[in-house]
Amino acid sequence: MSRWDAIVIGAGPAGIGGASLLAERGARVLLVDETPGPGGQIWRGIETVPESRAAILGPDYRAGAAEVARLRASGATLAFSTEAWRVEPDGTVWLRDAGGLRREAARHLLVATGAMERPVPLPGWTLPGVTTIGGLQILLKREGLLPRGPLALVGTGPLVYLYAAQCLTAGKRDLVLVDTARPGAMLAALPHLPRALLGHGPAYLAKGAGLLWQLRRAGIAVHTNARQIGIEPDGDGGLVLRFLGRGRHRLRLSRIGLHEGVIPETHLLRSLGCRMLWSAAAVAFHPARDRDLCSSLGHVHVAGDAGGVGGAMVALLEGRIAAMAILERLGHQVDPLLVSATRRARRAHLAARPLIERLYRPAPELLTPPDEVVACRCEEVRCGEIRASLAAGAAGPNQLKAFLRCGMGPCQGRICGPTLAQLTARIRGVTMEEAGWLTVRPPLRPVSVGEIAALASEEP
Amino acid sequence: MPFIRLDPPTPEAGPELFFEGRPLRFRPGETVAGALMAAGVTAFRETPVSGAARGPWCLMGACFDCLVSIDGQDNQRACMVAARAGMKVRRQIGARRDAAGAGK
Amino acid sequence: MSVAGELVVIGGGLIGAALAWGAARAGADVTLLDEGDIAFRASRGNFGLVWLQGKGLGHPDYMHWSIRAGRRWPELARILGEESGIDIGWRGGGGLHFCCSAEEMEQRRALIARTRAEAADISIELLDREALRERAPGIGPQVLGASLSDLDGEVSPLFALRAFHEGLVRHGGRLRTNFSAREIRRDPHRGFAIRDASGAEVTGRRIVIAAGLGADALARQIGLEPRLMPERGQIVVTDRVAPFLHHPASAIRQSREGTVLLGSTHEDAGFSTATEVEAIARLCRIGTRLFPALRSARLVRAWAALRIMTPDGLPIYDESPEMPGAFLVTCHSGVTLASLHALDLGPALARGDLGPAPRSMRSARLAVHPT
Ligand SMILES: Cc1cc2nc3c(=O)[nH]c(=O)nc-3n(C[C@H](O)[C@H](O)[C@H](O)COP(=O)(O)OP(=O)(O)OC[C@H]3O[C@@H](n4cnc5c(N)ncnc54)[C@H](O)[C@@H]3O)c2cc1C
Ligand SMILES: Cc1cc2nc3c(=O)[nH]c(=O)nc-3n(C[C@H](O)[C@H](O)[C@H](O)COP(=O)(O)OP(=O)(O)OC[C@H]3O[C@@H](n4cnc5c(N)ncnc54)[C@H](O)[C@@H]3O)c2cc1C
Numbered sequence: 038m039s040r041w042d043a044i045v046i047g048a049g050p051a052g053i054g055g056a057s058l059l060a061e062r063g064a065r066v067l068l069v070d071e072t073p074g075p076g077g078q079i080w081r082g083i084e085t086v087p088e089s090r091a092a093i094l095g096p097d098y099r100a101g102a103a104e105v106a107r108l109r110a111s112g113a114t115l116a117f118s119t120e121a122w123r124v125e126p127d128g129t130v131w132l133r134d135a136g137g138l139r140r141e142a143a144r145h146l147l148v149a150t151g152a153m154e155r156p157v158p159l160p161g162w163t164l165p166g167v168t169t170i171g172g173l174q175i176l177l178k179r180e181g182l183l184p185r186g187p188l189a190l191v192g193t194g195p196l197v198y199l200y201a202a203q204c205l206t207a208g209k210r211d212l213v214l215v216d217t218a219r220p221g222a223m224l225a226a227l228p229h230l231p232r233a234l235l236g237h238g239p240a241y242l243a244k245g246a247g248l249l250w251q252l253r254r255a256g257i258a259v260h261t262n263a264r265q266i267g268i269e270p271d272g273d274g275g276l277v278l279r280f281l282g283r284g285r286h287r288l289r290l291s292r293i294g295l296h297e298g299v300i301p302e303t304h305l306l307r308s309l310g311c312r313m314l315w316s317a318a319a320v321a322f323h324p325a326r327d328r329d330l331c332s333s334l335g336h337v338h339v340a341g342d343a344g345g346v347g348g349a350m351v352a353l354l355e356g357r358i359a360a361m362a363i364l365e366r367l368g369h370q371v372d373p374l375l376v377s378a379t380r381r382a383r384r385a386h387l388a389a390r391p392l393i394e395r396l397y398r399p400a401p402e403l404l405t406p407p408d409e410v411v412a413c414r415c416e417e418v419r420c421g422e423i424r425a426s427l428a429a430g431a432a433g434p435n436q437l438k439a440f441l442r443c444g445m446g447p448c449q450g451r452i453c454g455p456t457l458a459q460l461t462a463r464i465r466g467v468t469m470e471e472a473g474w475l476t477v478r479p480p481l482r483p484v485s486v487g488e489i490a491a492l493a494s495e496e497p
Numbered sequence: 498m499p500f501i502r503l504d505p506p507t508p509e510a511g512p513e514l515f516f517e518g519r520p521l522r523f524r525p526g527e528t529v530a531g532a533l534m535a536a537g538v539t540a541f542r543e544t545p546v547s548g549a550a551r552g553p554w555c556l557m558g559a560c561f562d563c564l565v566s567i568d569g570q571d572n573q574r575a576c577m578v579a580a581r582a583g584m585k586v587r588r589q590i591g592a593r594r595d596a597a598g599a600g601k
Numbered sequence: 602m603s604v605a606g607e608l609v610v611i612g613g614g615l616i617g618a619a620l621a622w623g624a625a626r627a628g629a630d631v632t633l634l635d636e637g638d639i640a641f642r643a644s645r646g647n648f649g650l651v652w653l654q655g656k657g658l659g660h661p662d663y664m665h666w667s668i669r670a671g672r673r674w675p676e677l678a679r680i681l682g683e684e685s686g687i688d689i690g691w692r693g694g695g696g697l698h699f700c701c702s703a704e705e706m707e708q709r710r711a712l713i714a715r716t717r718a719e720a721a722d723i724s725i726e727l728l729d730r731e732a733l734r735e736r737a738p739g740i741g742p743q744v745l746g747a748s749l750s751d752l753d754g755e756v757s758p759l760f761a762l763r764a765f766h767e768g769l770v771r772h773g774g775r776l777r778t779n780f781s782a783r784e785i786r787r788d789p790h791r792g793f794a795i796r797d798a799s800g801a802e803v804t805g806r807r808i809v810i811a812a813g814l815g816a817d818a819l820a821r822q823i824g825l826e827p828r829l830m831p832e833r834g835q836i837v838v839t840d841r842v843a844p845f846l847h848h849p850a851s852a853i854r855q856s857r858e859g860t861v862l863l864g865s866t867h868e869d870a871g872f873s874t875a876t877e878v879e880a881i882a883r884l885c886r887i888g889t890r891l892f893p894a895l896r897s898a899r900l901v902r903a904w905a906a907l908r909i910m911t912p913d914g915l916p917i918y919d920e921s922p923e924m925p926g927a928f929l930v931t932c933h934s935g936v937t938l939a940s941l942h943a944l945d946l947g948p949a950l951a952r953g954d955l956g957p958a959p960r961s962m963r964s965a966r967l968a969v970h971p972t
Contacts, residue, residue, distance in 0.1 A: 071558065071577075085526070087504050123878065131878065140878075153559055163562075165539035165552030166498075172556035175576075180524075180531040181503040207503060274539070275498065291498035414554070414562060417546040429767055430776040433638025439645045440763040442858075447561040447572075447840050447901055461638075473638045478902045479876065482558075483574075486596075486839060486863075487896030490885035492878060545841045545859060570897060572840055592841035592859040598739035598894025599845075 044143040049077015051341025052149035054356025060113035071120040079349045081178040120482040152299040152342035161268025170296035186291030193218040194298040194397045198248040214259040226395035233392040236385030297399040307477040315469040329362035354383040413453035415446020427464040433473045450475040499537035512582035530575035542589035564589040606632040609805030614644035615935040617811030618765035623947015625772035646906025651754040662959040671752035673940035681764040689760040690857040696753025697850040709748040725750040755849035785822045807926040823921035831907040836864030839898035863888040918958035
């Protein structure tokens, strides 16, 4: 087994940008992704999508085709339908694909594992028929599926409006938006407006305004300042959504999508032991990174949403910035002008970020849900039990996990982790950093006992 | 409530899988989760903890709420497995049984 | 800020928590000190067996002490369940040790003979493959038999720990987490004063050091030298499987929830709690050899925790000769011995002595004699 110069984990914009550049400059690169092709969240299925569907998904989606073509031409070794289930600090990456488990090793790792949707525990969120809005969008991108019957999109964040607009373009009109952003969010965002007018900020703002305009023109109902949200079965295979907005509402629906923004997927980075920081603005943890996007571990770079949510263009540029840093460490010549130009471009694309983060910040009460709400979907642990355990002295998320089993199920605490940390911080009166996080242990992806047993070198 | 297939709208002929013994048409390229959802299936499993009904939540492999049994292999993530002709899919009721062998 | 009490237990793992619970239940005013969310904590990473087969052979005091613990476990499980409402997952009914070769069967036979010769109050029998299949129908073709002892059992160590913590508070005790004891001093008026790095202070007329691997540094301050060493153990756990294994067993355990634990390894790895693929693979190989159907189960997690080992592998129950009223308790089978710690030793410490703990288990036995 020979060593790669770099293994890139994740073939979204960040991984594509990084792997292309590394390979073009002659580095030996392996790019892995668990999905069947390149694209990541935004360009999912870009190589196989029928033209009619690409038209629905819009120009930002189509923009991926060129980057993916560049990747294909770059000479990087590509491994799709391949999961990284264990990554070790020395650069060892354990993979799983149709052929089984195998080990690869690299001098540098570029982690580009993207983001996940922030979990939104609220009454009824575990009912069948309730999914994330990102999940609905995946069904649209990957499989061309559009929900039939009345659909409510509940929450806040650009993806809510983007998916709503995609629904409209696809001809779906029985749609209602239930916006959970607080009216105060607008005020809190205002101080960040001037910066958002620099660089590429205006383009982002125009895009957002365009989506809103499209919804308004189509006459889509938008309920604002929605609170006290709850979902129940309607007894007839459908769902009832209740909330307090301007007055009390009770809507009968066939499907509900929830979304409160996206947060970096830090599972893999935590398993490596990378240092994490809390961002109050983004309401999320992200890895500490230097100018070169290097994490607290010298040979682990992080690009794209995994390092802090910035969107596709930022991800692509970060992939290139990290690639240039890695190339330099590998002894390649890198044009310093290119480095600084790429850095500048990234900053320009980030201009509107602070504004967007504040506009779409989740309402605080959504982060620490009422007692009866299930926080851990796997082990069905409710917020009330978690609060009681903390009040009785449990020190933090790991003690909660030991005592209540929250975070012990198959999802390994990906879904309940943020809630455990928030509840710990709130009840113990400590910062999010002090509250801590569930210790992440491999495997990061499901692996069977039989598959691992086959790795044993000798009879025990 | 089922989903609308955008392209092509409804397969008239084409591959079938079996869900709880019932034949179900799908379009190549769909995952098991997509195929079931398109057919109007919402509850994919009953949890081993309380028996509560659950269906897909994240559709990207992270949440493990869309678990089904596929060709005798239990606890498979329906959202990550491509649908194949002739596949036998069942709801995952409680804990997995395949690993219990003769002892169950 | 200073908190005063009668008995202060340093260390909220299974040992400290059991002692604190037992003392509080006997009427003492108890404060239990523990570190924060992340610490070296064997009690949160162990296999959960109450295991007596072969334990203490050649060390009669330890053997009888352990067997006595096994006999008291059903009573402890009942009391904890009644008091806390937490089902701690106790299951007795005999533990299996599987044998996959004629040589292993022979070793088990010898162990049984030795146990009888040392007059242990425990019955162990050897089951052949057919007899074993009645109890464990899913075993693989390589399994030739198993030894079965009447006293072995299993428990959820995590729920037991929680029941001790909650029970302590219910009995009027105090639990103080995020308190990492650093300094122990005699206090002329209040017995002992314990401080952490931030200067917070807790005082008590008597103290018990039950701080796992943290005990070494603290014990030195009361004139004792346990010279504890870490020993790493790796364990893997699967997703929930329908019940198939109805006995506790030494390398595989099915929890009440249905998850299957495979473990645990014994390694010298310093203070590292990292896992290694080779070791995990071996555990899985053993598991699938015992129960081939397990192949399709999914690994949910692999972890490592550190055992707390004394130089001779025997427990330490000691009181400081220089500072009477300061005690040290540590052992490597804290799940197994939890019943005695909770029901006998805790109440004794509430009175101010080590009660029934054998004197041969004082740390003086470990003294490095000048030659
Ligand atoms: C559900 C969802 C939908 C979104 N939709 C849009 C959209 O329509 N438009 C938009 O502008 N932005 C969207 N975003 C935001 C989006 O994340 C960014 O715009 C952009 O895709 C970030 O690029 P990235 O390369 O950092 O990460 P991603 O695009 O998320 O790519 C990460 C890749 O890593 C792979 N991966 C992760 N872990 C592993 C592992 N252990 N082994 C193997 N592979 C792994 C994933 O399969 C994925 O392909 C969405 C985000 C989410 C979470
Ligand atoms: C892999 C493995 C498998 C095992 N399997 C079994 C089994 O099947 N059966 C069995 O009987 N035993 C088993 N054991 C052993 C058992 O887990 C231990 O004997 C028992 O948990 C020890 O408990 P403890 O309280 O001494 O130590 P710990 O659990 O380590 O607890 C010590 C506590 O003291 C605290 N502490 C440390 N320093 C300080 C300080 N300065 N101030 C305040 N608090 C402090 C720590 O935070 C910790 O909470 C196993 C152990 C391991 C590692």
